[in-house]
Amino acid sequence: EVKLVESGGRLVQPGGSLRLSCAASGFAFKTFEMNWIRQPPGKGFEWISYISATGETIHYADSVRGRFTIARDNVQNSLSLEMNSLTDDDTAFYFCARFDYGGRRLSSWGHGTLVTVSA
């Protein structure tokens, strides 16, 4: 069974930093492209970052570029998101999600972890 489990979300002050993790199991993690998607409470999804299977190619949404850093560990089967200079607009549930082979639809998702940015 494919499992993606996010962790690390918590309350953080504006300007603060946070590191999210996503533990993967049940599939060959090192062969799949991965993403982070977020969802502000009561709103829709926003794609924010992508990393290729090898980690060589990375993309970010404009809203997080320069502040967030995606990384992966193909030995530990984990994905991470380092978040800096956090603002109220970064308050959201953060999901890790896997692309399908051969197509950029998001075939598996985690349950999400909540990041709240507030003074």
Added chain:
Amino acid sequence: EKVMTQSPDTLSVSPGERVTLSCRASQSVGTNLAWYQQKPGQAPRLLIYAASVRATGIPDRFSGSGSGTEFTLTISGLQSEDLALYHCHQYNTWPPRENPFGQGTKLDIK
């Protein structure tokens, strides 16, 4: 820029109904469109990809159609377990310059 717009924002429905959700792209995305279902406390689930292909394990009451800029997700014979939030997602442009998701449509009980 490809902006995805879903309609309606909320739809009140009754079990057994045939339900149609719409997703419009500001520019053509071909058939590179997916639909996801999201229930409270659960991981989102891929329902439809390539506009009309059901993902593994998805009941055949869910169907997708459309191409270019207009897409539809239809639920034939709505069941109470289908009350959820539904999102469309274009993956024609990579990496996306705009958010590739629609804002979502919520199905609730009439």
